[in-house]
Amino acid sequence: MSNIKTRIVNVVSNNRPISKETSRVLKHKLEKNGFFVPEEFDQNADLIICIGGDGSFLRTLHENNFPDMPIIGINTGHLGFFQELSPYQLDEFIFRYEKGDYIIQELHPVEALVCTKTHCIEIIGINEIAIKGDKSRTIHLNISLDDSFLEKFSGDGVLVATPTGSTAYNYSLGGSIVDPRLNLLQITPIAPITTTAYRSFTSSIIVPENSTIKIFPEYTFENSILIITDGMEYKHYEIEEIHLKMSDLRPKILRLKDYDFWNKVKEKFL
Template sequence: MINYKSVYFYAPHGEETEEIRKELSELFNRLGISTVESDAEADIIASLGGDGAFLQAVRRSNFRDDCVYLGIAIDSARYFYVDFHYQDIKSLEEAFERDDIDVRNYPALEVKVNDNNPSYCLNEFTLRSSIVRTIKMDVYINDFLFEQFNGDGILVSTPTGSTGYNKSIGGAVVDPLIHAMQVTELASVNNNTHRTLGTSFLLNKDRPLTLLIDKNTDYYPVMSLDNEALSVRNTEKVELRMSDKLIKTLKLKNNTFWHKTQRNFL
C-alpha cells in the first residue's frame, strides 16, 4: 500500500460530527497518518456521511487526482462510493493495518457551458427547461448532428452514476471499468413531427457530445452537476466528454461495484 502521511476530514454536518472526527483523527494517528486542516495538503481526503458527502468532498477539493478519497458513513446505510462505516471503526483500522484496501479509479465527466472553463462531475449532468414546456436542442456526436431533441431534458451519467437517477428513468447500469458516458432522455416527444432515438446510449471517451439549445425560445435551462445546481445565464451550448481525470478512491478488497449493486438492488 502507498505510504499515506496525512488525512483531511470533510465533515459537512459540522458540530454533529466533531466527536466522530476526533475519534477518527486518533485512529489515523495510530496508523502514522496525521490530520491536516486543508484538503490541499492531504494525501487522503475522508468524507464523513453518505454518497452525497463524498461527492461534495470531491467537488470542494476540486477533483484532485493526486490524492485518494475515502468515504466513511456515519449511519448504517449502504452506499456506492462509501466503503467504510463509523459503527465498525475497528474494521477500518484493521483494513489499513492488514493492507486490505485497494484503490479504485472513478472517471469524471467534463462539462463545458458556452466558452466557460470546464466543470466536472462524478455522477451525472442534467439539463432541462425551467419553464413549463419541452426544451429543443440539437444533439451532436463529434461534429455529426445525431438528433434534434424535444422533451423535458437530457441526463448524461458516468458509469458509477448509472445506478442513480439514470437507472430510475430506464438507463442501463454500466460497469465502471468501461470508460464511457451514458446519454438518457427525459420524457422525449416522439411523433410524426419529432423523432429521437428513444433509448439511452453509450459514448466512449473519444466521442464528445455537444448540445446546442434552440434559441427561438428563452428556455433558461436548469443544469446540475451531481447534487449541485450549475448557474449559467444565456446557455447556448454544452460540451461533454469523459475526462482523463481519474478520482482515486480507497475501497475494501472483494467489495466491487457489482457487489454493491447486488446489495442495493437485489
C-alpha cells in the same frame, strides 16, 4: 502524489450528529495509531476519509477541486453507494489501511465545455451532467455525436452519465447500469417527447470514451438553461453550444480488497 507516506489523513464530514461523532471517534483512533489529522484540508495528505452519504462524498471532491489523493467514505447517510465503510468498521479499516490491504479505483468523470457568445466555462461531473429547461419547460436540443447529427431532442432534458454515475440519476431514468471497469459515456433522455410533432430517442445511448457529444439548444420562451452536475444546479443564459466528453481527470477511490461492484449493486438495489 508522492509514494512516500506522510501519514496525514484529511477527515471531512457533514453536519449530522452521527457524522460529527463518527468523525470525533475516527480522529482519536487515527491519532492513536500515529496519523496526523489536520484541522483544515491538507493538499499534501495521503488520504481523504469522508463521513456522510453519497452527497457528502461528491461535494468533498468538488469543493477540493478533485484532489490527487484517494478518498474513502464512511456511510452515515441513506444509500451510501460510494461509501465503503460503516461507522463500526473504523478499527478494521485502520488495521487494513496500514497493512496495504486495499486497491485504488480510478474514476472517469465527464466534463462539459459550456459556451455562450462571449465566453466558455468548464464543468466536471463525477456521476453525471444534466441539461434541462428552466422552470420545467420543454427543452429543444440539437444533439450530435462527434460530427454526426444524432437527433433533435424535445422533452425535459438529457443526462450524460459516467459508468460510476450509471447507478445514480441515470438509473432512476431507466438508463443502464454500467460496470465501472468500462470507459464510456451514456446519454439518457429525461421525459422525451415522441409524437407526430416531435421525435426523440426514448432509450439511453452508449458511446465510446473518445466521443464528443455536442449539444446546440433552441430557445422558445427564454434563453436560460439549467445545468446540473452531481445534483448541484446552475443556471446559464444564452448558451450557444455544450460539448461533453470524458475528462482527463482521474479522481481516486480507495477500496478494501474484497470490494465487489456487483455485490454492492445487489445489496443496494435488490
